[in-house]
Amino acid sequence: MNLFTSMRYFIRVYETGSFSGAAKLLAVGQSAVSKIVAQLEQELGVALFVRSTRKLTPTEQGRIFYEHANKVVEDAEAAVASVGSNSQNFLGQIRIGGTLTFMSQYIIPKLPLFLNRHPAIDISINLDDRNVGLIEQGIDLALRMGQLEDSNYVAKRIGRCRRIVVGTSSYLTKHSAPQKPEDLVDHSIVVLSQGEGGERFTFKGPKGSKSISVSPKLRINATEGVRSAVLADAGLSVATEWMFEAELDNGAVQEVLNDWTLPDLDLWAVMPSGRRVSPKVRALVEFIEAQVNATRFGISHSGQE
Structure with missing residues (x-):
């Protein structure tokens, strides 16, 4: 060899x-x-x-x-x-990590276009809601939401998403919609549970901020599980807008507490530090950023760079 x-x-x-x-x-x-x-x-x-x-x-x-x-x-x-045509000469494997729901809905369906542009590249995808170690798992690029905990990574913000309180229309016909954050204590709540937190939320409203703690009926450690529970009328959930985009558009799911806002979540392209980002990974980051910008979650739609 x-x-x-x-x-x-x-x-x-x-x-x-x-x-x-x-x-x-x-x-x-x-x-x-x-x-x-x-x-x-x-x-x-x-x-x-x-x-x-x-x-x-x-x-x-x-x-x-x-x-x-x-x-x-x-x-x-x-x-x-x-050498030669820039669009045809990247080669080798790129390993990507990300959450099941986000990757399945927004990234994986677009990857054939990238692979058609770069036929010598192959992509391996690790779907996991946990923030696994990039070096340990051999991941070249991870897509992560929220605050980055590890400063040893190279990261680029490529999107932003609202967090909202949602429930199905059928659930809300049986239970009166909350009018203020503290009304959530009277509802069944589904939370995304990953380590500590996830049960206390700070809302910003017309007259200031309110922090509340909820006692969840369901704690689930994966976004796809939260989706399934909410769509099965299990209760309300604080969720990112992208998790229920289609259902919000068709009316199956409704946003409540519209006069109150939660901090947005940033979408990051995260890469291992200690080595230069390879041209093929950089090309994929640019491609994904363009795809995200074509949705309502792109940086260009948030009004912030």
């Missing part, structure tokens, strides 16, 4: 911290990855990792080699992309 390919394998092992993690991302056997890294170490004449039964730790030489090898691989991709 050539040195360039060996470096790609080494980079994946370094970033995932294990041969098994790298093998999963590379879609090859663990023994093959271990063998290639061992051959690379033999060729270089140094140990790149300290191996133990429980973990794999980079040596000082391994850390130095990673910085240079990563740059070589990125430069090679940039060189290929710079």
Whole structure:
């Protein structure tokens, strides 16, 4: 196997911290990855990792080699992309992460257009409502909403979405619509539960702000589950507008507390730091940003840059 390919394998092992993690991302056997890294170490004449039964730790030489090898691989991709027609020369895999509902409704249906423009690229998608580690999961680009917790990532804001209180029309015919935030305590509430929080909300109204706490009837850790519960008349929910865009348009779901607002949620394109963003990932970010801007959730529609 050539040195360039060996470096790609080494980079994946370094970033995932294990041969098994790298093998999963590379879609090859663990023994093959271990063998290639061992051959690379033999060729270089140094140990790149300290191996133990429980973990794999980079040596000082391994850390130095990673910085240079990563740059070589990125430069090679940039060189290929710079030759000839810019739209046809990106190649290789891009791994994307994002929530099931948002990705399924807004991003995945648009990806065939990107792949038609760049036929040498293939995309692997990890759908997960949790904010998983990008390096550990080998993710090149994640789409995340809300406040970013990890400052070690490179992030670009590409969209913004309102948060609203919603319920189905059938639920609201059986229960009077709340007129003020504190009325929510008299309703069945469905919340998106991810770690701490999600049960206290601060509304801004005509005469100032009000913070309320709710006691949910249902706590669900995935947006698709919240959607299903609300559409089954389980109660009201504080949700992002994109979660129920179609139902809000056709009247199946209604917004309540229209005179009160909640803080918007930003949509971010998030990439691992410590390495340059590759041209193909940058091209995908620009494509996704354009697709988001074509909806009501784009930055161009929010009035803020």
